[in-house]
Amino acid sequence: MKKMKKVLAVLAGSTMLSLSLAGCSQSAPQTGGAKTETEAADAGKAASGGKEKIRVFTFFTGSDQWAPVWSEVIAEYMAANPNIEIVDESAPTAGVNDVFRTKMQADIAAGTPADLSIFYTGADGKPLVDSGLFVDFGTYMKDDEKWSGNFKQSALDSQKYDGVQCSLPYLGYYEGLFYNKELFEKYGLEEPVSYDNIMKAIKVFAENDIPAFASSMAKPSYLLELSILAQSGGEGHKNYFDDSWAPALDSIAEWYQMGAFPKDTMTISEDDIRLMFKEGKAAMMINGSWCVSALEDNENMRLIAMPAFPGGKGGEDCVIAGFGSGWFFSKKAAERSDETLKLLKYLTSPEIVQRFIAVGGSSAIECPVPEGASLLKKSAVEMLNKASYTDTAIDSQVSREAWMAIADDGAPYLVEGKRTSLELLAEARKILEATSK
């Protein structure tokens, strides 16, 4: 009996050991490309039912405006393709805690990205390209010109890294100054089409205990991006962290001192900012196209470009817009089977994209404009049409840490008068230099 117990114990121990070693060997890198096609296909298949699992990672989840469309679209695809199971690993981007970025960074570090991912491009997408885990779309696009011909060339060009098409643009964005026309009329104010009008509005709204801007100093990126463009204009926009940006930062500090922001601006979340503006508790909000669907039912909502700052070179001809994110296709999924590519082609078809832009944003794929657009959407189109200079947001052009030096990490100290705009810009330049090496 005692011997039997020992044998059982040794068996249990060796099973545990072999399981742990098996776990290690599974994640060991494949060498020499010896993996057969069958093995590769099996890797994505579920243990039961023989379905191929496709892991997809997007930000279409939680309170994201496109989340409902996304759920519908992938459910329809799985219904039409019973051999496919889409594993939706989407994570939210909004809020103080950006889980979306963290998940992708962890996946890249572990070498296990989703088969198909939507992620930021520009400087944020560079680590993905450098990881070598994703395909170059060049060959795939050449092989199917009917599909690739749907993409707008300028949008494709904006997502090339050293001439290589590492990501496919999908839904575009624009940023601007949202305002509630009703509140301006109620207090006898002119609409915020000039800097002077904005200053007057801040004063009057502060007297009436209404925040002029629904903005968070814990997450001030949109406010900074538009203010910098309004100050620098097109020509100075790419002079990253140049001292000529300082007046834009100083204006924000001045607005803060005038009481232009919510009392809890240092801690308020992005979701609460949007809710506050939607409920008419703040007169203006600097934000992007992702907010349009939630606001367009209110016919008093408008969107314009940030007016030029005093002595600034920006104004209504300068707009922040572009395709700041795109689809990345993992090499592992491409080697496994054609199913992931098939799903990507379905998602980037004009019929599906039209359903997304009916909710908000602009499209990188030629497709019909949704009918019955709201007044807010019309004002957005008008804003984009007036612009002769269009560029993506600065934070997608420079390293994250350099941007944060003037944004989340710097802006609260700036508005409280604990640091100056020139100090923050100098620090950001220093970080930018270090991260560019």
Place this chain on the structure above:
Amino acid sequence: MKAKRQRTALLFLLPAVVLLLCFMIYPLGKTIYYSFTAWYNFSAVQTFIGLENYKDLIRDPVVKTALRNTAILMAGVLLFQIGFALILAILVDGVRHCFKFFRTIYFFPIVISATAIGLMFTLIYKYEYGLLNYFITLFGGEKQVWINEKTSIYLALIPVVWQYVGFYFVIFLTGISNISSDIYESAMLDGIRPVQKAVYITVPMLRSVLTSSIVLVVSGCFKVFDIIFMVTNGGPLDSSQLLSTYMYQKAFARGNGGYASSIAIVMIVLGVAVTSVLRKMLQGGEEDA
């Protein structure tokens, strides 16, 4: 026979050793290496820069704030977590009815995830849509900005304390139940009062349990992350930053892996040092007694 027994013991120890090597020792070694490099955005390129990250760390005012906050946290949890848990355990041990009910109620926060607790307290402290301000306005008062530079670390401390009081409460309750009833009975014959019973019998008899709990509480302070992350995210103006939240921000929100690694190493060194000193002090005291 002895050698065979040792071989069997080694065989059983091996899986745990392999797991520890893979998931603790190896990552720790890598973290030490990264702390001497400039490593951004999890790229494949790491440039060796010697002690630069550590020099920056000494100059960084946020690190000083984080260390100060960790000290506040330690004092807070020692005083309130251990204190409340001990008082509750003594009180509950003395009740004749509803013993199980109180034990369940006080232990309950432990089973709720820290993220959920953090979210709950965020909803309580919010300015515009928060519970506290809702009640204040209900009674005609003016809304307050609860989380500001001066209050943030103390307000974040409340859910941290609340979550683990139940854990130490159960430990103390078990410790009290192990005290021989003969001691209490003879003390009662001498006419001891409840407060005297707690001070002169229960607490001294719990000394070894208290020692372990204090070491656990203090070492746990270096690991607090989730609740602070949810309630204040280290702000406003870094006023509630801890080394753990700052390290996370530097690594994952700013992409500065090298600097974040140096913070992680400081956390480990401090954690080990403080815990060892504390253990020595408490054990020394115990031997003296």
